[in-house]
Amino acid sequence: MDDLRQKYLDAIAGAADENSLEDLRVQAVGKKGEVSLKMRELGKMTPEERQVAGPKLNALKDEISSALSAKKAALGDAALDARLATEWLDVTLPGRPRRTGTIHPVSQVTEEVTAIFADMGFAVAEGPQIESDWYNFDALNIPSHHPARAEMDTFYMHREDGDNRPPHVLRTHTSPVQIRHMQDNGAPCRIIAPGRVYRADYDQTHTPMFHQIEGLAIDKDISMANLKWVLEEFFAAFFEIDGIKTRFRASHFPFTEPSAEVDIQCSWVDGQLKIGEGDDWMEVLGSGMVHPKVLTAAGVDPEEWQGFAFGMGIDRIAMLKYGIPDLRAFFDSDLRWLRHYGFGALQQPNLHGGVSG
Missing domain, CATH: 1.10.287 (Helix Hairpins)
Known part of the structure; x- marks a missing residue:
């Protein structure tokens, strides 16, 4: 031992x-x-x-x-x-400076718009980006011969040979969210629906993917006057200009009747656009009273309920407010562009559409 x-x-x-x-x-x-x-x-x-x-x-x-x-x-x-x-470290050395990231203008403006409409009682609704042909077109009273349904404008999904069902699409607008929300929740309702949408287009003011926000209010006694007030309050808060002038022009959209395109007052001075002053007008969104056929498709009785809807491009109003000249730059992932147009983490939107911090 x-x-x-x-x-x-x-x-x-x-x-x-x-x-x-x-x-x-x-x-x-x-x-x-x-x-x-x-x-x-x-x-x-x-x-x-x-x-x-x-x-x-x-x-x-x-x-x-x-x-x-x-x-x-x-x-x-x-x-x-x-x-x-x-593996020693001198803790008395000064810290190494690091670049801080910035918030993308699309994210910032989405939060600004959401804050403004939330203050007016609108909830946020969301839906899928890949939609059925029925939700994207038929339920919104868009006829089969409408130009929006052409392959040169819409991205269609593939179907196997012998599958005769209408192909799914990458949604061309956020309007299908209206149908889905009314089907699930009925009336009355007051929602906005921000999100990505897709169209086959690409130039200085169009990209194949962009961002849109839809608004919908359904009740028993809603009129165009309510729509006009909501949009004027939104423009005043978003552009931070009291008394900004708007102009409603008669138009045609399959999903609203009557329909109107909305312009805001602007001017061009030395090639610079200025919102809220001058004698010129710029079209910013489409709107109108929800078509009875749309309400019926969503399971809402048009004899009892009515309401308004509107839709605008988030990227477009971001360009107008912050002076961004080219929509394509939003999606180029250029760090120099992001540092210039991006927002700091403390620049959070307030209820009046501006930024604080």
């Missing part, structure tokens, strides 16, 4: 790393280790022999286990000292 004790104490003292130490532990006091095997032999001894050998074996096991623990702690301390010697 003395030889066994000296053998393992010397080996433990000379262990170079924790892996070697673990091997020694298994050889000595593991389930099949030498000390463990000797302890199993106690059962074959006489009571007198066990009284002598038992305490000695327990003492040997405890001494080896203690030596293993002490050596493991020493190896851990040595490893930590080595790391501290190579």
Whole structure:
């Protein structure tokens, strides 16, 4: 037993790393280790022999286990000292400056618009970006011969040969959210529906994917006067111009009747657009009273309920408010552009459409 004790104490003292130490532990006091095997032999001894050998074996096991623990702690301390010697850091050095990210104008303007309409009692509704032909066109009273349904304007999804169902589309507007919301919640309702939409177009003022916000208010006595007030209040808050003038022009949209395009007062001075002054007008959105066929498609009785709807491009009003000349730059991921037109994390929209911080 003395030889066994000296053998393992010397080996433990000379262990170079924790892996070697673990091997020694298994050889000595593991389930099949030498000390463990000797302890199993106690059962074959006489009571007198066990009284002598038992305490000695327990003492040997405890001494080896203690030596293993002490050596493991020493190896851990040595490893930590080595790391501290190579991985030190001077905490008195000044911090390294890092560029902070900015909030994209689309995200900022979406929050601004949401805050303004929330203050007027509008909730936010959302819907899928891949829509069925029925939700995107039929339920909105868009006839089969309408130009918007042509492949040159709309992205259609693929159908397998022999599948005669109308193909799904990448939604061309957020108007399908109106139908889905009324189907699920009925009337009355007052919602806005911001989100991505897709059309096959690309130039300075059009991109294949852009952002739109839809507004819908349904009740028993809503009129065009309510629509006019809501939009004038929105423009005054968003552009931060009291008394901004608007102009409603008769138009035609399949999903509203009567329909109107809305212009806001503006002027061009030395090539610069100024909103809220001058004698010129700029078209910013389409609107009107919800067509009875749209209400019927959504499961709302047009004999009992009526309301207005409007839709505008988030990217477009962002360009107007913040003087951004090219819509395509919104999606170029140019860090220089983002640093110039982006917003700081503390510049949060307030209820009046401006930014604070």
